[in-house]
Amino acid sequence: MHIHNLSEKNSILNTFISEIRSVSIQKDRMRFRRNIERIGEVLGYELSKALNYKLVSVETPLGTSSINLTDNTIVLCSILRAGVPLHNGLLNYFDTADNAFISAYRHHKKNPESFEIIVEYLACPNLEGKTLILADPMLATGQSMVATFEALKPFGTPKEIHLVSVIGAKEGVSFVENHFDKTTHLWIATIDEKLNEKGYIIPGLGDAGDLAFGEKLQH
Numbered sequence: 610m611h612i613h614n615l616s617e618k619n620s621i622l623n624t625f626i627s628e629i630r631s632v633s634i635q636k637d638r639m640r641f642r643r644n645i646e647r648i649g650e651v652l653g654y655e656l657s658k659a660l661n662y663k664l665v666s667v668e669t670p671l672g673t674s675s676i677n678l679t680d681n682t683i684v685l686c687s688i689l690r691a692g693v694p695l696h697n698g699l700l701n702y703f704d705t706a707d708n709a710f711i712s713a714y715r716h717h718k719k720n721p722e723s724f725e726i727i728v729e730y731l732a733c734p735n736l737e738g739k740t741l742i743l744a745d746p747m748l749a750t751g752q753s754m755v756a757t758f759e760a761l762k763p764f765g766t767p768k769e770i771h772l773v774s775v776i777g778a779k780e781g782v783s784f785v786e787n788h789f790d791k792t793t794h795l796w797i798a799t800i801d802e803k804l805n806e807k808g809y810i811i812p813g814l815g816d817a818g819d820l821a822f823g824e825k826l827q828h
């Protein structure tokens with residue numbers, strides 16, 4: 610897998626990452642969502658450099674200009690709920706993309722330290738020969754990303770796959786590395802050291818879905 614960890618180079622992205630991590634700033638829910646969206650825009654811009662381009666002509670009022678434009682047919686799929694603001698950020702740049710949504714959540718049984726991933730809702734176009742962008746801001750154990758990909762398989766075989774995430778744990782990155790083809794790209798804002806016993810990324814940011822949309826009741 611090609612891992613693109615954008616934190617390896619300093620940029621304005623660091624400001625957005627620090628704000629979603631900060632225990633005081635992250636409480637501003639609108640700012641939290643907007644920062645995830647802004648990170649989606651930055652990741653989308655970087656990802657765009659790996660797409661295919663074709664020379665096209667554009668008529669201006671005064672002449673003709675030639676420019677390389679991407680000819681990838683993109684399907685943008687994000688994992689509910691926390692994926693929504695990241696999806697919006699990516700869609701701000703890939704504005705003609707087709708879109709897929711899937712729900713994947715951790716279902717805790719009696720023991721809060723063990724959970725399974727439940728996939729319930731899935732709306733997806735044909736993926737055959739498409740460029741699939743699979744987005745989820747948190748790559749903790751990596752199980753949601755892998756369960757989602759398995760659920761998408763009946764919709765066709767994408768030509769290329771780009772995973773997009775904001776914060777990953779080393780363990781989750783290795784997990785997806787073992788489950789996806791080696792041609793897959795991972796575009797990630799930063800990678801943290803470890804997970805705690807409940808599967809939260811340390812230091813991470815807490816619960817991205819709750820920070821973006823409010824706490825949910827377990828059912």
Ligand SMILES: O=P(O)(O)OC[C@H]1O[C@H](OP(=O)(O)OP(=O)(O)O)[C@H](O)[C@@H]1O
Nearest residue numbers: 690691714715748749750751752753818
């Ligand atoms: O890599 P994993 O260990 O699978 O964990 C990551 C998943 O956890 C979060 O979702 P969560 O289950 O909290 O649902 P939510 O988005 O509804 O809050 C996050 O958005 C990922 O989907």
Ligand SMILES: O=c1cc[nH]c(=O)[nH]1
Nearest residue numbers: 749809810815816817
């Ligand atoms: O640290 C984590 C792990 C999974 N989901 C989150 O929102 N945060």
Ligand SMILES: [Mg+2]
Nearest residue numbers: 689690713714
């Ligand atoms: Mg989720």
